[in-house]
Amino acid sequence: xxxxxxxxxxxxxxxxxxxxxxxxxxxxxxxxxxxxxxxxxxxxxxxxxxxxxxxxxxxxxxxxxxxxxxxxxxxxxxxxxxxxxxxxxxxxxxxxxxxxxxxxxxxxxxxxxxxxxxxxxxxxxxxxxxxxxxxxxxxxxxxxxxxxxxxxxxxxxxxxxxxxxxxxxxxxxxxxxxxxxxxxxxxxxxxxxxxxxxxxxxxxxxxxxxxxxxxxxxxxxxxxxxxxxxxxxxxxxxxxxxxxxxxxxxxxxxxxxxxxxxxxxxxxxxxxxxxxxxxxxxxxxxxxxxxxxxxxxxxxxxxxxxxxxxxxxxxxxxxxxxxxxxxxxxxxxxxxxxxxxxxxxxxxxxxxxxxxxxxxxxxxxxxxxxxxxxxxxxxxxxxxxxxxxxxxxxxxxxxxxxxxxxxxxxxxxxxxxxxxxx
Amino acid sequence: xxxxxxxxxxxxxxxxxxxxxxxxxxxxxxxxxxxxxxxxxxxxxxxxxxxxxxxxxxxxxxxxxxxxxxxxxxxxxxxxxxxxxxxxxxxxxxxxxxxxxxxxxxxxxxxxxxxxxxxxxxxxxxxxxxxxxxxxxxxxxxxxxxxxxxxxxxxxxxxxxxxxxxxxxxxxxxxxxxxxxxxxxxxxxxxxxxxxxxxxxxxxxxxxxxxxxxxxxxxxxxxxxxxxxxxxxxxxxxxxxxxxxxxxxxxxxxxxxxxxxxxxxxxxxxxxxxxxxxxxxxxxxxxxxxxxxxxxxxxxxxxxxxxxxxxxxxxxxxxxxxxxxx
Numbered sequence: 001x002x003x004x005x006x007x008x009x010x011x012x013x014x015x016x017x018x019x020x021x022x023x024x025x026x027x028x029x030x031x032x033x034x035x036x037x038x039x040x041x042x043x044x045x046x047x048x049x050x051x052x053x054x055x056x057x058x059x060x061x062x063x064x065x066x067x068x069x070x071x072x073x074x075x076x077x078x079x080x081x082x083x084x085x086x087x088x089x090x091x092x093x094x095x096x097x098x099x100x101x102x103x104x105x106x107x108x109x110x111x112x113x114x115x116x117x118x119x120x121x122x123x124x125x126x127x128x129x130x131x132x133x134x135x136x137x138x139x140x141x142x143x144x145x146x147x148x149x150x151x152x153x154x155x156x157x158x159x160x161x162x163x164x165x166x167x168x169x170x171x172x173x174x175x176x177x178x179x180x181x182x183x184x185x186x187x188x189x190x191x192x193x194x195x196x197x198x199x200x201x202x203x204x205x206x207x208x209x210x211x212x213x214x215x216x217x218x219x220x221x222x223x224x225x226x227x228x229x230x231x232x233x234x235x236x237x238x239x240x241x242x243x244x245x246x247x248x249x250x251x252x253x254x255x256x257x258x259x260x261x262x263x264x265x266x267x268x269x270x271x272x273x274x275x276x277x278x279x280x281x282x283x284x285x286x287x288x289x290x291x292x293x294x295x296x297x298x299x300x301x302x303x304x305x306x307x308x309x310x311x312x313x314x315x316x317x318x319x320x321x322x323x324x325x326x327x328x329x330x331x332x333x334x335x336x337x338x339x340x341x342x343x344x345x346x347x348x349x350x351x352x353x354x355x356x357x358x359x360x361x362x363x364x365x366x367x368x369x370x371x372x373x374x375x376x377x378x379x380x381x382x383x384x385x386x387x388x389x390x391x392x393x394x395x396x397x398x399x400x401x402x403x404x405x406x407x408x409x410x411x412x413x414x415x416x417x418x419x420x421x422x
Numbered sequence: 423x424x425x426x427x428x429x430x431x432x433x434x435x436x437x438x439x440x441x442x443x444x445x446x447x448x449x450x451x452x453x454x455x456x457x458x459x460x461x462x463x464x465x466x467x468x469x470x471x472x473x474x475x476x477x478x479x480x481x482x483x484x485x486x487x488x489x490x491x492x493x494x495x496x497x498x499x500x501x502x503x504x505x506x507x508x509x510x511x512x513x514x515x516x517x518x519x520x521x522x523x524x525x526x527x528x529x530x531x532x533x534x535x536x537x538x539x540x541x542x543x544x545x546x547x548x549x550x551x552x553x554x555x556x557x558x559x560x561x562x563x564x565x566x567x568x569x570x571x572x573x574x575x576x577x578x579x580x581x582x583x584x585x586x587x588x589x590x591x592x593x594x595x596x597x598x599x600x601x602x603x604x605x606x607x608x609x610x611x612x613x614x615x616x617x618x619x620x621x622x623x624x625x626x627x628x629x630x631x632x633x634x635x636x637x638x639x640x641x642x643x644x645x646x647x648x649x650x651x652x653x654x655x656x657x658x659x660x661x662x663x664x665x666x667x668x669x670x671x672x673x674x675x676x677x678x679x680x681x682x683x684x685x686x687x688x689x690x691x692x693x694x695x696x697x698x699x700x701x702x703x704x705x706x707x708x709x710x711x712x713x714x715x716x717x718x719x720x721x722x723x724x725x726x727x728x729x730x731x732x733x734x735x736x737x738x739x740x741x742x743x744x745x746x747x748x
Contacts, residue, residue, distance in 0.1 A: 070689060074711050081495035098714055102497040246581075250689050253582045262582065386713055389690060396695030400602035403696070418515060419713075 033315050034060045036086035040072040041065060042271060043090060043141065043302065044336030048328055052319065059315060069095065069302070076307075080105045085307030087316040091138055093128050093301050094385055100131040100138070101217065101382030107306040108135035112317040120326060124377035125341045129303040132217055132381075138303025139320050142329065142338035144269035145368035146203055146297025147289045149276060152360060154264040158187040164362055167290040174204055174234040177293045181243025184264065191245030192265050194257065196235040196399055197392045198249045199267045203297040204231035206378065212388070213381035220420075222387050223413050232412070235395050236405050246399050255279045267292065269299040270339035270368045277358040289362040296374045301341065339368045346373070383420055390415040482727070485720045493717035506721035516722070518697050519705040522608065526701060527676030529612035534620050535668055539661075541620070542627035543653070557628065560621035572614055572685040576601075579610045601686060607699040614682045619675065623668050630664040631657065666741035673733050677726065678703050702726050 039045060053061050066072035069092035076099070079085045091099050099105070114136045118126055121140050129138035148171075152162040160183065161167060171177035177200075184192040193199035205211060208227035213219055222228055238244060245263040247254050257263055258280035268276065268289065276287065304324065306316045322328065329340035330350055337356075345351050346369040354365030394412035397403040403411060489507070492500045510516050544550070545557055563571065578585045579600040587597040600606045634657065642652050658665075680703035687693045691708035693700025700708070702722065710719025 068689075077495055077711065077714065099496070102494065105496050252577055253580060256583055389692060393690075393692060393695040393697075400599060400695065402602055402604075402698075418513065421509065421513075 032058050032060050033312050034062055035088060035312060035316055035319060037061055037063045037088045037319075038072060038076065038086040039063060039065050039090045040069045040092070041067060042275075044271075044274075044332050044338045045323065047335060048323055048332060052322060059319070061319075073098075080307060080309075083309060085309045087306060087310040087312055088320060089305050089307060090141070090302045091305055093303065094388075096128055096138065096303055097380040097382055097384035099305070100129070103131035103133060103135045103137055105308055106135075106137045107308055107310065107313045107317075108137075109139065109306065109317060110136050112306075112313060113321075114139065114317075117321060117324075120342045120344060122341050122343055122372060122375075124375050125298075125301065125372075127377040128301075128380070129305070138305040139324055140341040141302045141304060141324060142271060142300075142332065143341040143372050144271060144298045144300035145339045145372040146267060146269050146292045146299055147364070147367050147371060148199075148292050149266045149268035149272075149287050149289055149359065151261060151264040151283070151286055152288050153286045154188070154261050155184075158184045158264070160184065160187075162288070164288045164290050164360075167288070171290075171293045172295075174200065174293045175237075178234065178238050178241050178243060181238060181265075182241040185242045191247075191263055192243045193238070194245060194247045194254060194263045194266055195249060195396075196238050196244050197395055198299075199244075199265065200238050201231050201235040201392065201395055202299060203267055203292055204234050204294070206298060206375070207231075207294050207296050209376040209378065211378050211380065212384060213379050215379055217381045220381070220383075222391070222416060228391075229409070232391065232395070232409060236398065236408060239395075239399050240405060244399055248396070259283060267297070267299065269297075270333075270337050270364070271300060273337040273356060273359065273364065284358050285360055287358065288360040289356070289364055289367055291367060292371060295370060297371050298375055339372070343369075343373070386419045387416050390419045485723050485727075488716055489720035489724045491717040492715075493720070494714050495716050496714070499717075502717070506718050507725070510718070510721050510725065515697060515700075515705060516702075516725075519693075519700050519702045522693070522697075522699055523677060523679065523701045523703075525605075525608045526611050526615065526679055526699070527673070529608055530615035530619075530679075531669070531672045531676050533612075534616040535623060535665070535672065537616070538620050538623035538627055538668070539665075541624045542631055543657070545624065545628050546631045557625065560624050562621070563617050564619065564621045566618075568618065568681045569685060571618060572682050575610070575614045575617070576686055579613075601694060602696075602698070604696070604698040607686075607694060611679065611682050611686065611699050615676070615679055619672065623672070626664060626668060627661065630661050634660045663741070666737065670734060670737045670741075673737060674730055677730050677733065680704055680707070702729075 037049070049061055049063055053059075064086070066075050072090060073092065073095040076085065076089050076091065085105075117139070118136075122143060125140045125143050129136060129140060131137050148167075150167060155162045155167065160180065161170065170180050181192040184190070205228055208225075210221060210225055210227065212222035212225070212228065214221045245257065247257045247262060253262070258266070258276055259282060266272075266276070277284065304320045306313050306320070310316055324341075326340065326342040326345050329338075329342055330345055330348075332338050333340050334350070334354070340346075340351075346366075351365040351369060352363075354363070355361045356364045391412045394403070394408050394415060397411070398405050398408045490501060490503060492498075492502050492505075541560065545553060545560075550556070577583070579587075581587065581597060581599045581601070584600070586600075591597060598606050600610045638656050638660070639652055642656050647655060679701050683693045683699050683701050683704045684691070684707065686699065687704065691704065691712040693704050697705075703726065706719050706722040706726065709715045709722060
């Protein structure tokens with residue numbers, strides 16, 4: 001092999017590498033505009049994407065589904081760190097505080113007219129996409145209105161009422177809820193709920209007006225906020241009363257438990273109706289939906305953001321505006337159960353008369369609408385997720401019998417301190 | 423990248439020195455050709471080193487740099503010197519991850535190498551039929567996706583529906599919550615690591631066993647050594663260098679166990695609610711990619727790097743001493 005041929009080979013190899021490195025930059029062809037959209041599983045947007053594509057032939061939607069919300073957050077982090085990014089990125093609310101703490105990575109949507117659509121969204125839901133400096137980083141997708149899904153057959157077997165209104169009346173407060181769980185334990189010897197994190201602490205801690213932060217990034221109140229302490233106490237009481245079946249959410253045992261009746265009650269945000277019906281198809285008609293104690297709660301939802309590096313922010317915003325319009329959100333809800341974040345729909349026939357066959361024809365529309373109406377905006381700072389993880393882990397440790405309940409709160413505070421110091 | 427400058431052009435032969443230049447020309451040609459030949463091997467290995475420099479060396483060196491900063495991947499970077507390391511060595515989560523890593527490493531490596539040695543001995547038996555089939559089967563766990571393996575094992579070890587607990591219950595033993603209990607979770611992770619690597623080590627031992635000359639065994643047999651004595655006085659000493667090699671490789675691998683605890687930890691990154699099976703690699707990942715603290719994550723990476731270097735050096739010194747004993 002001559003030196004020239006070697007050189008050629010090396011140069012060709014180098015060129016191939018350069019191509020690989022450069023291929024992420026999308027080009028526009030024929031005057032058409034390509035919008036790079038990053039989503040994750042369970043958002044229920046596929047049909048809407050197809051419709052938009054049909055109605056807007058000049059725009060090419062390039063949708064990438066990262067898998068789960070964790071993968072999506074990591075992919076977006078990597079892209080932003082490398083100075084790249086899609087045109088539209090979905091960010092799960094759990095990650096929102098981390099991203100909006102660095103608003104310079106995103107287009108301030110106020111510059112594209114977000115003020116005009118703000119009023120159509122739930123105010124507390126909108127605020128989840130607003131950064132501390134007031135810039136609007138993300139437009140809300142659905143809202144995870146919360147209810148308690150429960151098994152009518154298991155409630156009957158335990159001698160409890162099974163009618164949804166009667167069940168809702170059983171637990172106006174968390175103390176009542178725990179008492180019902182204790183009765184269920186006495187009658188069946190089983191835990192009533194899946195786990196205390198999902199069914200008790202998460203909903204309860206979000207029912208106040210403040211969580212871990214007061215009114216600024218540096219105003220940490222996780223250790224002094226009585227609401228946090230109270231929610232933590234409910235969870236400990238529930239563990240003490242034996243109402244938990246100690247089944248971690250999203251585990252194999254959790255999926256199996258929905259089928260097998262290992263637990264009878266499950267905190268079910270609207271989007272989870274689809275999940276339950278897919279995981280436990282044989283239990284159709286055995287489930288029903290009751291209100292959550294204190295009748296307010298949210299779990300999940302996402303924001304749609306436009307990274308600052310996007311080449312087409314205007315088109316991207318027009319797309320988001322269309323996608324999250326009330327009409328579109330209603331269609332998404334009817335097809336996938338993701339509950340709309342635009343309250344003007346709540347009084348319409350479409351929501352008021354919406355029932356779910358799987359859930360024993362429960363009027364899930366009005367139940368979810370009620371649960372999101374009374375929520376107050378909560379300020380979430382950059383370390384929200386880290387604090388949350390440390391506290392929830394402490395509760396799991398008690399639930400699994402690995403740590404005494406008496407020390408749990410001080411352990412939780414200590415763990416949060418360590419996590420924040422790192 | 424200009425890796426192949428053409429051979430320097432020979433100055434035009436001057437007519438006055440024609441005799442000299444004709445004598446020179448062929449010699450030069452030979453010289454330039456041999457220069458290419460001398461250069462060629464470097465060219466052949468260049469792609470690896472180019473890729474290694476980009477994807478291996480640069481990230482490693484850059485990690486040392488990032489470790490000196492408070493570095494948010496999507497935000498600001500502040501130089502803080504060695505603060506990350508000071509915090510890290512006072513961080514109980516770090517020492518916890520260290521303990522877990524070593525516990526899982528020992529629990530997986532020791533039984534793994536013993537099992538591999540035992541299996542290699544069996545597979546080396548001359549009377550074994552279908553020996554190649556069995557040998558190849560050993561590698562199946564190694565080539566199976568770690569994700570698939572972990573999912574299957576996680577369900578075997580499940581608290582409520584796991585096969586292992588059903589088995590224990592059958593004998594009247596109470597169910598073990600493998601994921602929640604510290605020691606049990608280490609057993610669970612170690613089993614997965616063992617399952618993935620035992621075949622690889624078995625084959626390495628097998629190759630070494632086959633290289634031992636038969637006459638040594640015959641001589642030992644004539645001297646009256648039975649099967650066990652032959653194993654301990656002939657086989658093991660002959661395998662020493664290979665055993666050292668497998669110990670080094672398993673140490674490096676064992677200190678970096680990541681995928682199994684990550685998948686068992688999902689959807690969180692803490693390796694269980696009490697961080698009971700969070701390894702150093704997972705701790706690094708949690709801090710870097712979960713909490714957006716690249717500087718702190720890099721400090722963990724640098725520490726892990728140093729740890730592996732130290733262990734490799736210890737292993738190297740040990741192996742030198744052992745080989746010089748022979």
